[in-house]
Amino acid sequence: MRTHRDPRTLADGPSVLDRMARILAARGLDRARVDALPDEPEPFSPEAALSAGMPPRYRDAVADHPLVLAWTRQVAAQATAPSTGARRQVTCGPSLLMAGVTGAGKTHHAYGALRVLVRAGLGVRWRATAAADLYAELRPGTTTDAERVLAAYSRVPLLLLDDLGAAKASEFVEEQTYRLINHRYNAVLPTLITTNLQIRDLKAYLGDRFTSRLAEMTTRVEFEPVDRRCHQRAA
Numbered sequence: 001m002r003t004h005r006d007p008r009t010l011a012d013g014p015s016v017l018d019r020m021a022r023i024l025a026a027r028g029l030d031r032a033r034v035d036a037l038p039d040e041p042e043p044f045s046p047e048a049a050l051s052a053g054m055p056p057r058y059r060d061a062v063a064d065h066p067l068v069l070a071w072t073r074q075v076a077a078q079a080t081a082p083s084t085g086a087r088r089q090v091t092c093g094p095s096l097l098m099a100g101v102t103g104a105g106k107t108h109h110a111y112g113a114l115r116v117l118v119r120a121g122l123g124v125r126w127r128a129t130a131a132a133d134l135y136a137e138l139r140p141g142t143t144t145d146a147e148r149v150l151a152a153y154s155r156v157p158l159l160l161l162d163d164l165g166a167a168k169a170s171e172f173v174e175e176q177t178y179r180l181i182n183h184r185y186n187a188v189l190p191t192l193i194t195t196n197l198q199i200r201d202l203k204a205y206l207g208d209r210f211t212s213r214l215a216e217m218t219t220r221v222e223f224e225p226v227d228r229r230c231h232q233r234a235a
């Protein structure tokens with residue numbers, strides 16, 4: 001018959017601590033010195049982990065556009081905790097279409113918006129991809145499992161789809177973008193989309209079914225038509 005010992009705690013007496021001291025001593029370790037060791041710092045704060053996952057160019061990006069900040073507040077308001085007392089997570093919410101000329105600061109603001117959410121103490125599971133890179137990953141003939149790749153981007157709670165419209169138009173591009181956006185539209189998953197294209201050009205590029213969903217799920221943010229890259233070079 002199996003017997004159970006009464007559970008013991010460290011407070012049950014000196015014998016456990018004595019045994020531990022003997023084990024440490026046998027290994028040449030002094031318990032007083034082990035106790036005095038500082039706690040290991042957490043390897044990553046949530047913000048440091050976020051920065052580590054960002055492209056270096058945008059690691060210090062700060063979002064200050066009022067419509068982008070309003071979006072972060074809407075997404076934060078809809079965040080939910082998976083259990084009582086747990087950190088609230090970004091789950092669902094509205095999306096943002098960030099449009100403007102090249103160099104206007106769209107990608108900068110998209111990464112800055114992620115930082116705002118993390119600084120607000122929210123858990124954010126996110127992915128970012130340039131649209132052209134996504135199509136390359138999905139293209140038949142690559143070694144990756146295209147359906148799994150698409151599912152990962154379709155289901156991630158927060159997606160940054162950068163530079164929509166930069167890849168050459170094709171049936172494949174239209175179909176894959178529709179599948180991605182349709183899934184995120186149905187699931188009400190927040191998506192940050194950046195583009196150089198006007199709506200009528202997006203319509204010609206990706207079709208009515210895409211732009212109809214986009215119109216409902218996003219707020220459009222138009223950036224001032226200034227190429228910051230030229231200005232930075234000139235400075």
Ligand SMILES: Nc1ncnc2c1ncn2[C@@H]1O[C@H](COP(=O)(O)OP(=O)(O)OP(=O)(O)O)[C@@H](O)[C@H]1O
Nearest residue numbers: 057101102103104105106107108109163196228229
């Ligand atoms: N508000 C800002 N403050 C400081 N630097 C900024 C700001 N916005 C953008 N930048 C810098 O300007 C440059 C261009 O910004 P960004 O890459 O975001 O432009 P973009 O609109 O995404 O351009 P593209 O359409 O070509 O992708 C980057 O070096 C970025 O770090």
Ligand SMILES: [Mg+2]
Nearest residue numbers: 106107163194
């Ligand atoms: Mg960009």
